Amino acid sequence: MSEQSGRESVLDFLAVPVVRLEEASGRVLFTNAAARALPFSLVPPTAVSDGEGAPLPPEQHPVTRAARGERLEGELFRWATPEGDHTFVVHSRVDRSRSPGVVTLTFQEVSPWRRAEEDLRRALGARDTFLSVASHELKSPITVLQLVLERLQRGARRETNLSGSQVAERLEPALRQVRRLGVLVQNLLDVSRARNNHFVLERERFELGTLVREVCERFTEQSRQAGSTLVVEDCPPVQVHWDRMRVEQALSNLVTNAIKYGAGGPISVCAGLQGGTVSLRVEDRGIGVADGDRERIFNPFERAASGHRVESLGLGLYIVREIARAHGGTVRVSGREGGGSSFTLCLPVEVTEVASE
Structure with missing residues (x-):
């Protein structure tokens, strides 16, 4: 085995992608196993951006720059792929003990740290x-x-x-x-x-319809002042085993959210029973929630981006999500045909014990 091939076989054991190429011509001489395992190519003509995501012309590709003798010392470059962006710190070194010289580039991925x-x-x-x-x-x-x-x-x-x-x-x-x-x-x-996983439930049996009507009656005047009408469309008579105060809090938060963002349009509340799961749905005809915000708005201190200035701590929907989780249920938001948002809280009729994450 030649000294050259022996050196390259060692490079195959490195977890960092390595590319070796001929100086001036840019001809690729070797790529190690880590580089070959990537689902995209590190060498031209693949498109590349700088560390901030600005596209670079072909002559600024790191491999092209290294081939013409420029030394790269920890510069950031980004490769865009259908699976997501990959950002690498690139270093280069030129060995001119042979003619033409051999350029070695190493690519250290820093995407997780950047994220x-x-x-x-x-x-x-x-x-x-x-x-x-x-x-x-x-x-x-x-x-x-x-x-x-x-x-x-x-x-x-x-x-x-x-x-x-x-x-x-x-x-x-x-x-x-x-x-x-x-x-x-x-x-x-x-x-x-x-x-801190101290969200303790105090479960009791009660009739769902009574709770829904009480919450809506409490917010009738507030919704009227906002220019909206608040109505209960449907609610089956069903006995549930929930923490009444917490579910009342969750439904109140959803109704309050609809009043804030409902743009003065009608608001409807309805409940359904399928199998052993109750779904509570609150719909408005307001500004809606963008697709990219539908997961984020359930995080603490988050509000959906909009042209409307609504002051709040950004905790209401997060608390709804945690109440749902504590009951072994879920909450989701979807767009409504004709505009607006539809929030659905799904809870099992019988809640026993839900383990903390």
């Missing part, structure tokens, strides 16, 4: 957005609450004969803000519990 970096960047962006929105959402009710109580205090000092009904009327705005604060704090606690 992790992008995920981290998105997470940091979501965190910053969350902190901004949370500050606004928590500050607003506190400000209103303070103004209402100060106004009531001044009134009590001036009007010593205030009736009970007058006091109650003036306290109503403050109570609304206290309830709002309670919901915000509860949502934050639920996120903490879900992430």
Whole structure:
């Protein structure tokens, strides 16, 4: 075995793709097993982009550059394939002890690290957005609450004969803000519990239709103020074994979401029973959810991108998903014919014990 072939046989054991080519001509002399195993070619005429994804002309292909004598020291290049992008750190070295010289290129794939970096960047962006929105959402009710109580205090000092009904009327705005604060704090606690696998269910038997109608009646006025009509289309009489408070919370979050994004259109709630599974569906005729956002919106602190500015912590749908998981069920969103969104919460009628992940 020649020294050259022996050296190349050693390269076959490397996990890093290696390409050896003739200087100037660019003729490929050898590719190791790792390079041959790739589902695409590392050498021209395959298209390649820079590390940021900008397409490069053929003369800027890393193999072409190395063949004409340029030394590559850890530059990033991206190959686009139907299965996804592959990003490599490329190094080159020229051996001119022979004529023509031999160029050796190594390709270290860093795609997983690049994806992790992008995920981290998105997470940091979501965190910053969350902190901004949370500050606004928590500050607003506190400000209103303070103004209402100060106004009531001044009134009590001036009007010593205030009736009970007058006091109650003036306290109503403050109570609304206290309830709002309670919901915000509860949502934050639920996120903490879900992430630490402490989402405990207190199951009981109850009639589904009663729960659905109670939730919809509670949001009738809020939907009317948003210009929407909220109706219960169908709900079979079925006894379920669920955590009533949690399912009520999940359905309330879906209805609230429909009111926020429903663009003043009608909102419908219906339930169905098939086999041993109940499906609760909330439909709106609003702005809809883009295909690329249909998984993301169920993550914490996420909101669907749209031209509408809706302030929220981005926790409602995440909590719905965790409540569904705790019951051994699922939640999904789909587009609705004619526009809008359809959220479907599917839960087994009988819930016993669901293991934490």
